[in-house]
Amino acid sequence: MDVKTIEACCEPLLAGALSEAEADDLAAAFKVLADPARLRLLSMVANAATGEACGCELVEPLGRSQPTISHHLSVLADAGLLSREKRGKWAWYRVVPDRLAVLRDALSPAR
Amino acid sequence: MDVKTIEACCEPLLAGALSEAEADDLAAAFKVLADPARLRLLSMVANAATGEACGCELVEPLGRSQPTISHHLSVLADAGLLSREKRGKWAWYRVVPDRLAVLRDALSPAR
Numbered sequence: 001m002d003v004k005t006i007e008a009c010c011e012p013l014l015a016g017a018l019s020e021a022e023a024d025d026l027a028a029a030f031k032v033l034a035d036p037a038r039l040r041l042l043s044m045v046a047n048a049a050t051g052e053a054c055g056c057e058l059v060e061p062l063g064r065s066q067p068t069i070s071h072h073l074s075v076l077a078d079a080g081l082l083s084r085e086k087r088g089k090w091a092w093y094r095v096v097p098d099r100l101a102v103l104r105d106a107l108s109p110a111r
Numbered sequence: 112m113d114v115k116t117i118e119a120c121c122e123p124l125l126a127g128a129l130s131e132a133e134a135d136d137l138a139a140a141f142k143v144l145a146d147p148a149r150l151r152l153l154s155m156v157a158n159a160a161t162g163e164a165c166g167c168e169l170v171e172p173l174g175r176s177q178p179t180i181s182h183h184l185s186v187l188a189d190a191g192l193l194s195r196e197k198r199g200k201w202a203w204y205r206v207v208p209d210r211l212a213v214l215r216d217a218l219s220p221a222r
Contacts, residue, residue, distance in 0.1 A: 013153055031141075033141040039138055042124055043128050047125075107218075
């Protein structure tokens, strides 16, 4: 999966007709969210007590293999929805709320 | 594509860990938006001067075949994002803003 960083792209889709390029970018961003494992990872990181979660903590509750979890975390990080900080053997993740806001804004009522 | 109607399903994903079932439903809903042609159709219907658009008006500006447009309009209607009214030979579509709001709310900051 080729993942582009989610950028503020356009007026809300209810406020103006999307161009082809805007629609491509926005569809790619929603594709990142169109996976149940990725949504659960996002919500688990967002709800970690300290606001960050180690990749190592996320494998067991999700019940998927470690490579699968790593792949999904990479997709989320590449899209900019999670920030990643390497500490020793493991990476730690935080949600980037501004990036989710880009998608929320695209679904806003017309301004 | 098997499309379920989008229903209010859950707390915002930043406000509580999603269950597997909630994540499945939400991912399916985002999958409906994860297509550039469907996003453009949604924005074109939303921005129609009268608030509604005939399927017949949407084929040319999108530059896809009529069966392709019909398929995407059906996916959007099955998900509940568009309402459809048959008049004679053609169907007319309107955006259902409350349904988009379900997805926007799922991406809201924690309450």
